[in-house]
Amino acid sequence: xxxxxxxxxxxxxxxxxxxxxxxxxxxxxxxxxxxxxxxxxxxxxxxxxxxxxxxxxxxxxxxxxxxxxxxxxxxxxxxxxxxxxxxxxxxxxxxxxxxxxxxxxxxxxxxxxxxxxxxxxxxxxxxxxxxxxxxxxxxxxxxxxxxxxxxxxxxxxxxxxxxxxxxxxxxxxxxxxxxxxxxxxxxxxxxxxxxxxxxxxxxxxxxxxxxxxxxxxxxxxxxxxxxxxxxxxxxxxxxxxxxxxxxxxxxxxxxxxxxxxxxxxxxxxxxxxxxxxxxxxxxxxxxxxxxxxxxxxxxxxxxxxxxxxxxxxxxxxxxxxxxxxxxxxxxxxxxxxxxxxxxxxxxxxxxxxxxxxxxxxxxxxxxxxxxxxxxxxxx
Amino acid sequence: xxxxxxxxxxxxxxxxxxxxxxxxxxxxxxxxxxxxxxxxxxxxxxxxxxxxxxxxxxxxxxxxxxxxxxxxxxxxxxxxxxxxxxxxxxxxxxxxxxxxxxxxxxxxxxxxxxxxxxxxxxxxxxxxxxxxxxxxxxxxxxxxxxxxxxxxxxxxxxxxxxxxxxxxxxxxxxxxxxxxxxxxxxxxxxxxxxxxxxxxxxxxxxxxxxxxxxxxxxxxxxxxxxxxxxxxxxxxxxxxxxxxxxxxxxxxxxxxxxxxxxxxxxxxxxxxxxxxxxxxxxxxxxxxxxxxxxxxxxxxxxxxxxxxxxxxxxxxxxxxxxxxxxxxxxxxxxxxxxxxxxxxxxxxxxxxxxxxxxxxxxxxxxxxxxxxxxxxxxx
Numbered sequence: 001x002x003x004x005x006x007x008x009x010x011x012x013x014x015x016x017x018x019x020x021x022x023x024x025x026x027x028x029x030x031x032x033x034x035x036x037x038x039x040x041x042x043x044x045x046x047x048x049x050x051x052x053x054x055x056x057x058x059x060x061x062x063x064x065x066x067x068x069x070x071x072x073x074x075x076x077x078x079x080x081x082x083x084x085x086x087x088x089x090x091x092x093x094x095x096x097x098x099x100x101x102x103x104x105x106x107x108x109x110x111x112x113x114x115x116x117x118x119x120x121x122x123x124x125x126x127x128x129x130x131x132x133x134x135x136x137x138x139x140x141x142x143x144x145x146x147x148x149x150x151x152x153x154x155x156x157x158x159x160x161x162x163x164x165x166x167x168x169x170x171x172x173x174x175x176x177x178x179x180x181x182x183x184x185x186x187x188x189x190x191x192x193x194x195x196x197x198x199x200x201x202x203x204x205x206x207x208x209x210x211x212x213x214x215x216x217x218x219x220x221x222x223x224x225x226x227x228x229x230x231x232x233x234x235x236x237x238x239x240x241x242x243x244x245x246x247x248x249x250x251x252x253x254x255x256x257x258x259x260x261x262x263x264x265x266x267x268x269x270x271x272x273x274x275x276x277x278x279x280x281x282x283x284x285x286x287x288x289x290x291x292x293x294x295x296x297x298x299x300x301x302x303x304x305x306x307x308x309x310x311x312x313x314x315x316x317x318x319x320x321x322x323x324x325x326x327x328x329x330x331x332x333x334x335x336x337x338x339x340x341x342x343x344x345x346x347x348x349x350x351x352x353x354x355x356x357x358x359x360x361x362x363x364x365x366x367x368x369x370x371x372x373x374x375x376x377x378x379x
Numbered sequence: 380x381x382x383x384x385x386x387x388x389x390x391x392x393x394x395x396x397x398x399x400x401x402x403x404x405x406x407x408x409x410x411x412x413x414x415x416x417x418x419x420x421x422x423x424x425x426x427x428x429x430x431x432x433x434x435x436x437x438x439x440x441x442x443x444x445x446x447x448x449x450x451x452x453x454x455x456x457x458x459x460x461x462x463x464x465x466x467x468x469x470x471x472x473x474x475x476x477x478x479x480x481x482x483x484x485x486x487x488x489x490x491x492x493x494x495x496x497x498x499x500x501x502x503x504x505x506x507x508x509x510x511x512x513x514x515x516x517x518x519x520x521x522x523x524x525x526x527x528x529x530x531x532x533x534x535x536x537x538x539x540x541x542x543x544x545x546x547x548x549x550x551x552x553x554x555x556x557x558x559x560x561x562x563x564x565x566x567x568x569x570x571x572x573x574x575x576x577x578x579x580x581x582x583x584x585x586x587x588x589x590x591x592x593x594x595x596x597x598x599x600x601x602x603x604x605x606x607x608x609x610x611x612x613x614x615x616x617x618x619x620x621x622x623x624x625x626x627x628x629x630x631x632x633x634x635x636x637x638x639x640x641x642x643x644x645x646x647x648x649x650x651x652x653x654x655x656x657x658x659x660x661x662x663x664x665x666x667x668x669x670x671x672x673x674x675x676x677x678x679x680x681x682x683x684x685x686x687x688x689x690x691x692x693x694x695x696x697x698x699x700x701x702x703x704x705x706x707x708x709x710x711x712x713x714x715x716x717x718x719x720x721x722x723x724x725x726x727x728x729x730x731x732x733x734x735x736x737x738x739x740x741x742x743x744x745x746x747x748x749x750x751x752x753x754x755x756x757x758x
Contacts, residue, residue, distance in 0.1 A: 014429050016429075018423055018424065019424060019429055020423065020424065020429050020430065020431075021428075021429035021430060023430050023434050025430075025434065025435070025436040025439070026436070027436075027635065028433060028434050028435055028436060028437060028635065028638055029434060030430075030434055031431065031433055031434050033423075036422050036423055036431055036433070039422055039433075040419045040422050040423070043415050043418055043419050043422075044397055044399065044412075044415055044419070045397065045398060045399065049400075049719075050393050050395075050398055050399050050400035050717070050719070051399065051400060051402050051404075051409075051719060051720075052399075052410065052415055054407060054410055054415070054418075054596060054597055054598075054643070055402050055404065055407055055408060055409055055410050056404070056407055057404040057405070057406075057407060057720055058407060058598065059725065060404070060720070090469045090470040090471065090474070090599040090600070090637075091469040091470050091474075091620060092469065092620075092634045092635050092636075093634070094619060094620050094633070094634040095469070095470075095618075095620040097618075098617075098618025098619065098620050098621060099618075101618070102618065122619070125619070126618040126619055126620075127618075129616050129617060129618050129619075130618065211635060213635055213638075217433060218433055218637070218639055219433075219437065219635045219636065219637055219638050219639070220469045220599065220600065220635070220636055220637020220638070220639070220640055221469070221599065221637070237508050238477075238508060239474075239476075239477025239478075239480070239481065239505035239506075239508050239509065240473060240477065240501070240504075240505055240508075241470060241471075241473050241474040241477050241505075242477060242621075254473070255471045255472070255473040256406060256407065256471050256590060256592055256598045256599070257471075257598065257599055258469075258597070258598055258599020258600070258637070258640075259407055259592075259598050259599070260597055260598070260599070260639065261599055261637075264433070338429070340428075340429070340430060341430075341436055341439070346438065
């Protein structure tokens with residue numbers, strides 16, 4: 001039985017309002033029902049204009065107001081002051097880790113990169129298309145089961161910047177201490193899977209980017225925070241859409257932007273504020289991951305966590321049962337009980353529970369209960 | 380009185396179902412109500428999965444099916460055979476006219492560009508960041524009021540490609556004859572504002588791109604058709620998201636794509652098919668523009684068209700009254716009568732009626748009636 005057949009046969013248990021299921025997808029990921037309901041209204045008629053969000057001119061007064069609100073909400077939740085520019089850029093984080101070296105890795109110079117998972121490996125490959133890379137940490141040797149310890153990942157002299165990924169979605173690890181950059185250099189952080197899941201620490205940074213599809217809503221768009229003094233320091237001659245200063249000068253609409261995506265991110269940021277902000281998000285993430293990790297720990301060795309506990313991500317929890325076949329069966333059975341998206345990344349296999357801001361604690365409880373039940377039956 | 384105040388005071392007349400207005404925006408632009416209604420349903424629960432379109436994994440079976448359907452519908456409406464790859468790429472047409480020379484303008488070589496409006500001027504500036512450009516037509520001298528005649532815009536020997544924009548949104552002009560490319564070279568077409576408004580002629584082409592926000596739905600995404608033999612001929616070493624072969628190998632999801640945008644484009648293509656396809660769209664565009672042009676012609680000189688008639692776009696109709704103040708008053712009064720988005724581009728001023736596939740003929744009639752009434756009152 002394929003996963004699709006499994007879903008079709010068994011998708012009868014719907015634990016959420018409106019027949020919705022608990023969605024543990026790594027991204028695109030679960031969104032709050034109230035944000036979706038707002039979007040449903042805005043598709044037909046945005047703020048009484050008689051025109052839907054998809055149809056509004058990106059230069060008209062209705063979108064002017066929406067863009068200003070979305071931007072302000074993002075900057076508030078980020079806690080980013082006037083030294084920072086906040087940009088909405090179409091495309092995913094992959095475009096950003098291409099643009100970063102194109103703009104800031106000088107000819108003949110080099111940049112530091114810590115390799116902590118699939119996505120940093122890809123970022124490093126893209127940076128090497130542009131210039132020289134120094135590896136500050138090579139996580140491949142431990143199958144990315146941990147991040148650097150405090151005495152590891154030292155920056156190298158003269159590096160233009162130090163790139164790190166704070167939370168590794170594929171392997172479910174996070175950094176326990178922030179890295180540092182070389183003298184005069186700055187940190188560049190891929191925060192795609194943990195932005196606004198905890199307070200954002202901008203110290204030491206020049207650049208932070210996060211694909212929106214995990215905690216901020218829509219896929220195909222990325223939020224970028226860039227220190228203003230870096231905006232016009234691009235070291236290369238580039239077409240306009242690859243230059244950060246063009247996005248800033250044009251208020252994230254140097255050309256027609258992803259208007260819908262900008263709206264969704266704005267709604268998500270205001271939803272986070274309504275829930276109590278990033279500190280509340282951090283508490284909830286800890287509560288959810290503790291519930292699932294306890295089910296692993298209580299299983300008498302039936303379930304095994306992938307990450308070392310000291311660097312366990314509170315967002316993505318990876319674990320495995322006694323065999324790949326059992327993992328696959330678990331994913332299908334869980335789907336039949338209204339829990340979707342639990343298959344591990346195609347590069348790692350196993351089971352992965354991704355629990356972003358919009359995942360209710362009830363979802364973590366339902367998963368933990370089912371893990372216990374399953375282990376009892378199969379153990 | 381500002382345009383906003385005008386809208387707020389007077390936006391009482393709503394000629395469409397659900398209080399919607401006739402939206403003449405140049406893009407993002409009007410969409411069919413039935414597509415919007417489908418999207419409203421899909422936001423909460425896509426195809427009975429219990430998960431909304433924004434929340435579905437881009438690697439799951441539900442999205443697999445959606446992507447295949449959207450892609451197939453696009454290729455059908457495009458009439459593109461197996462020699463062509465069809466790609467969904469995040470970002471607008473501006474990113475494409477940056478990527479095009481990065482991939483295909485060789486070091487030391489040159490490319491041909493016809494300058495027929497604001498967007499080709501920008502495309503040329505971006506190409507010059509990458510390499511050498513030969514101008515085959517300079518429309519600035521006639522304020523972009525016309526496109527090249529059949530004996531103009533000849534390609535130059537050895538050019539890598541010849542770039543043209545078939546319909547110029549800002550000035551409301553279209554080409555009456557297609558250009559040609561140099562021996563061994565190919566045409567690259569910006570079809571952003573006329574894709575699927577008429578049958579797509581791919582002859583002589585290697586590359587066609589179209590931002591989606593005019594005839595295909597969402598902004599922040601662009602459709603690319605690229606001849607398969609060109610896919611791996613990129614002349615530069617580039618980060619992955621700037622290479623067309625990466626998008627093709629990854630079925631438009633080498634990383635997380637704009638899943639929502641892909642769905643909307645698919646729905647729009649199927650809607651076009653339901654209306655009778657691109658030939659029906661072409662007939663409707665002619666019908667709508669004839670109605671508006673007749674109101675210009677019948678005004679005894681009160682209204683003046685911007686474009687020369689032989690190259691008048693059937694999509695974007697630009698006209699002016701006796702003064703800029705009168706044009707501004709018209710835009711505000713029209714909004715009060717349920718016709719929005721009629722202000723000309725900020726670079727040209729005047730009045731612009733953009734009538735893409737989703738504009739009902741009734742919208743063109745309402746506009747023409749109002750133009751006659753206004754000219755009578757102010758003439």
